Amino acid sequence: MKEGPDIARIAALIGDPARANILSALMSGKALTATELAHEAGVTVQTASAHLAKLEAGGLTQMRKSGRHKYVSLAGPEVADVLEALMGLAAGTGHLRTRTGPADGALREARVCYNHLAGARGIAMFDAMVARGHLLQADDDVTLSDAGAAFVTNFGIDLAALSKARAPVCRGCLDWSARRIHLAGGLGRAMLTQIEQRGWARRQAGSRVVAFTPKGRAEFDAAFALRD
Structure with missing residues (x-):
């Protein structure tokens, strides 16, 4: 057996x-x-x-x-992780839905992945935080540095509350649309909440799309631009 x-x-x-x-x-x-x-x-x-x-x-x-x-x-988030990984596998092997539409580009730009930001903007945020040393990445492990703690606190995140939660503070999640990592875990959820509360973006009803306003795009790009 x-x-x-x-x-x-x-x-x-x-x-x-x-x-x-x-x-x-x-x-x-x-x-x-x-x-x-x-x-x-x-x-x-x-x-x-x-x-x-x-x-x-x-x-x-x-x-x-x-x-x-x-x-x-x-x-739970572990189910979302499996589904996102399967979406990435399906996209990578050419198994895509035959019916496409205007929402496809919007989903690739920014969408909700269970409770955090995914798509091109989710990846951009993660890459910027790694490049600045705010997030430390070693293989599949992602941790928040001291500089990162200061940055996200200034962004409006209550790290003390995140540390008390059962979910890990930081976790990498493989993005299906680009097969690259974006930020999940308690911090990923909190960052998306702050983005919404600042009025940069809102979730579209009946969709996973996170729609950024023109001003929100500019503010996001300024906050998470990659530095030389």
Whole structure:
């Protein structure tokens, strides 16, 4: 008998097209209802409910009640990591969705990856922080330097609160659209929150797109420009 984790079971859960669409929709970081997810998957609510039951049993999603409604979200950041890695593998091997549209370019520029900033702007922020010595990268490990702690504190991040949280402060996440690293972890989430609170960008309803204003682009570029 073979031993070890049963990856075939998890792969089968993700591999169904309807369930894959459901999981992709949840990569926005928002909790959605079965009706909303049925629309995303292109199936009936009854069929979506059956898929959701399998995903929850497999540990990929979780459901919580709020009043009369039930909301579904990913079970945790490790599930988002797997999905983002699979998206990168699919993009790298030419397995892309055949239906493209105006949102494609916007998704590549800036999008939500579960709860942090991804896309070209997420990569630019990570690269700038590494180049300035704010983030220290050694293989897959990413840590915040003393200079980085001062920078993000000045940016409006409460590092003391992040340190008390269960999630790691810094973590690298492989970006599917460019197959390069962007910043995840508690700091990645907090940086995106600050970007939104400053009015630089906002999340588009019903999409993973993070839309920057013209002024927000200029402010972002000034804050995270690569230095010689």
